[in-house]
Amino acid sequence: MDTLKSKRELIQQFITDIWNESRFDLLKNYIHADFVDHSLPANLPPNAEGLKSWIIGTGKSFKHRSVIEEQVTENDKSMIKFRMYLKHIGIWRNIEPAGAEVSVIGYRYFKIKEGKIIEHWALLDGNSIENQLKDAAMGCKSQD
Structure with missing residues (x-):
């Protein structure tokens, strides 16, 4: 039986291996066969391949690293507050x-089934990124 600790660690390792290190060869270790990603753009399939495409696409615009700042895990759910450095x-x-x-700052919400991620939602403020990039181009420094 999955413990809360193992579920927390599943999410933490998923962020490290998949998002930060692009270890897509490990994706099957984290993603349930019935996985649905509710946060992907409409032009991508809401499955593991869509997630992989999104991360690869993001990597063409940004070298990125996500750091979990807070995590709450309860029953079959885990939510993280993370900071993405770009x-x-x-x-x-x-x-x-x-x-x-x-x-x-962003938030990710995961549902876990049979020791793997079965659903995912995300919230990240793209307008904040855009404003910071525009400010940087104009020589301004944004405050977090």
């Missing part, structure tokens, strides 16, 4: 890359 390396929202380094 280095702008490719065009994003028509903003040319200038190597600016920004960060943004």
Whole structure:
């Protein structure tokens, strides 16, 4: 039987291996066969392949690293508050890359079944990222 500790660790390791290190060869260790990602854009399938495509696409605009700041795990659910550190390396929202380094707070909500992630939702403030990049391009420094 899965313990709360193992569920917390599943999510923590998922963020490290998949989001931070792009270890897509390990995706099957984290994602349930019936996985649904409710946060992907409509042009991507809401499954593991869609998630992989999204992370690869994000990596074309940003070198990114997510750090979990808070986590609450209860029964079959886990929610994290994370900070994503981004280095702008490719065009994003028509903003040319200038190597600016920004960060943004986000939230991820996971449902877990049979020791794997079966559902995922995310909330990340893209407008905050855009504003920080525009400020950096104009020589301004945004406060977090």
